[in-house]
Amino acid sequence: MLRILKAGLALLITLTLTWVLNTKQGDIPPVGKLLSPYRGFWQNGETAEASEEPLTLKLPGLHQPVRVRFDDRRVPHIFAENEHDLYYAQGYLTAHDRLWQMEFMTRVAAGRISEVVGPKALEYDRFQRRMGLAYGAENSVRSMLQDPTTRVVLESYSEGVNAYINSLAPKDYPFEYKLLDYAPEPWQPLKCALLLKLMAWDLSGRSDDLRLSNILSKYGPAVVNDLFPDYPNRTDAIVPTGSPLNFKPLQVPVAPPSFQAALSDKVPAREPDAELGSNNFAVAGSRSASGLPILANDPHLQLNLPSIWYQIQMVAPGVNVYGVTIPGAPAVIIGFNENVAWGVTNVGGDVLDWYQLKFKDNHMREYWHDGRWKSIRRVVERIVVRGQPDRLDTVLYTHHGPIVYDREEKVFNKQTPIRHAMRWTAHDGANEVLAFYRLNRARTYQDYSAALKTYSSPAQNFIFASNQNDIAIRPNGHFPLKWQDQGKFILDGTDKAYDWQGWIPMEQNPHVENPARGFVSSANQPSAGLDYPYYLGWDYAPSDRGHRINERLAKMQHATPDSLRLLQNDNLDVNARLMLPWMLETMAGTKMTDQKYALPASTSPEGAAMQVLNRWDYQYEANAVAASIFELWYTNLVDRLWQDDFGAKATGLEMRYPSQDRTNRLLLSQSMGARFGTVPASPWIDDRTTPKRENAHDLLAASLHFAVDSLTRKFGPQGPKWAWSNQKSTDINHLANLPGFGRMDIDCAGSRGSVNATGPRNGPSWRMVVALGPQVKAYGIFPGGQSGNPASAYYDDMIETWRLGQLDELVFLRAADENHPRLQSAWRMESSK
């Protein structure tokens, strides 16, 4: 009996252990499955020799044979005989290198992460669904599939992705599927649209309407006009004042009398990063050594592995295009062909507004609009949660858009429940894929202009150059026709006059072609000068990068691709150049104001810091100690200036700080600083939370102490360890934040305010320079690699070149059998039937 018990117990332990090792336990992967050399991660290896072997693939559904050649960065160069096969091959090859990434991103967009990781992502999923990303994607995919051209593109691309997925046995699944223990699902055109909506969210999903409304309620219109003026700096607008306006503007709707929104704390919990930005610029032939234009682009996005971009060359009758694509979306997004090149940066225009609603009762089935009760559409979202029953979540839709809230709501007025509906251009259907399809085939300026007409969201500054010596830029997208400041604050959702009344006609979007100054550029600053007849938004990124780019382009003669590359790597910080002299001067005080201050002793840490700052050239070089000190000093100064007036902790309200431009103006000319001793100090300088009345010197001394103290705690006494690259610590994380799968602490220069906008997590995600000519020549790099397989040598092989600010020459082939020293292997794809 004892023996049977013993044997039974041993068997029970064996079976339990086996079950545990075969099952995902919370965040712990199914170790047995994962570590098995037969089906686990050991099967995901990739040898250099294998990737050089020629290969013939038999694939279902191809119409004609396709040839693919790979260069030494593993960039595929596709040669197809027809459009179907071209996009089929793009889908297949992208999936081959990036399947997990493209599928994971569409799950993020659709709010389906809980299916993979369980209940911890539930709130995230709810939020994505409430923002209506999938709703927008469904609207877009409908219009994309209605168009015969993009229908072929999307369906062929999906067919290619599915051909790859179907070729996989579980042992072949990309590593992340094994780690997270799930399987890929079939691809559909909707997923392509979801990816584009995710980009729209990252690039146009921020809105300060609720914060501004709170500021308006607390401080009144005079303070809003003073501290939050409509884009204060338009001198460096993308389409400068004086550019010809070759159209007759529409009548803008009349502004209704002002509406005071109720106080609200319902700021969306997850907003995209404010510091995503980009640069693009092009010089005309008059400024280049070759006599033909050169174009550059570097979009700044969150830096991840696998990289957000995937390089590809796509050739078929009528098209030969090279550039970067977003894995999961067809066509080239930023690139060039034999005749033209184009690139994009984000437009900061206001395309997302909030409407305060009035409901009939607490059941929220009807809302008041235009003099009557209108019914609310209820959409039930079913969220699949791994290891738990499905969750249901009801999202309410008005004619404006979805009612988004994702925090427990504090209702300020219990009689009328107040919620906000969101109106956003990305919810509307549009055919962005058609715009890229046409850009890929553009030959002239006219083709470029025509291509952009179907592009709606996220609005981008499309820069252009051609070998016919044309350069142009067009802040392009669907912009609502607004009265001045419409949507700067929360809008009245009961009154029809507050609805969006129409659209700015696409051909009347700001644009400039071949300006006399011989260059065009953009860096997320205001789109148009003062003479542009429409209101696009009130707040844009600081003009620092734009200002620096224009300053250098204006001096550029006989430019070569290397001149533009060097400008992409410019580390000068315009903000430091403007503010540091004042900061150092004010530390000492001046005779003019009879206020002299004893400087910190040169032996003190603050004194030593000031000596380094005095010698600094405002360059955010990797080894610059002064950059680390300035960055902390200035940031903390701004905090000390505003946190008592606009910080959530001091005021109990969600608000925001005035812009960098306005803050600097206040410090330079309204702070009783050294240069303007006679102007009385602005009351904002004082810290309300202390009985003492602070002046600018007090704030400066305290923030300098803070900066020096923080660096000393982190790195020890002042020395080479205070180098900017240590303080900044640029990290490229794995998309799922897996430790060991990213690249940490990259020793590189640049800062959020310099043209080389490399921050702790964001930075130039693709740098490209294209020299147009009889034979186009292009250069590019991104901080990652072509392969998404962490076992591959091509997973992160481009990071070092990127870190050094260098570019690869891009291999642009004209024929499938062209000889090129950097070509390594060739694949042939044939129909399996």
Add this chain to the structure above:
Amino acid sequence: MKSFALLTLLILVFCGLGQLLLPWWCIVPICFLLAAWRGASGGLAFLAGLLGAGLSWWVPAIWLHQYGVARLAARLAMLLPLGGNAGLLLLLSGLIAGIVGGLAALSGAWGRQALAPKATSVSIQ
């Protein structure tokens, strides 16, 4: 001793072949049945299962490690966390199969002893 070596070899061969077609946990019935069939003392059966099933992972893992999976193994060893030591991950992998295989073989041997105690002495000869 000879029968121990034979049992180990049988476990290794059958586990290796079995896992080419079946999920990794097929080592459990394989070790259990082989140990029950061949018989052995509990300790030797466990050891044979540990070595046989363990080797059925160590051998292919070492081979694959030479062929392009080294980078990934090092990264995974950071994640798990094993300090980025791929060798340790390799050791651990085989040990997991080994312990499962060993326990299954132990259960098999004990099961046989419980149900047919006399047969044990026969097979040991």
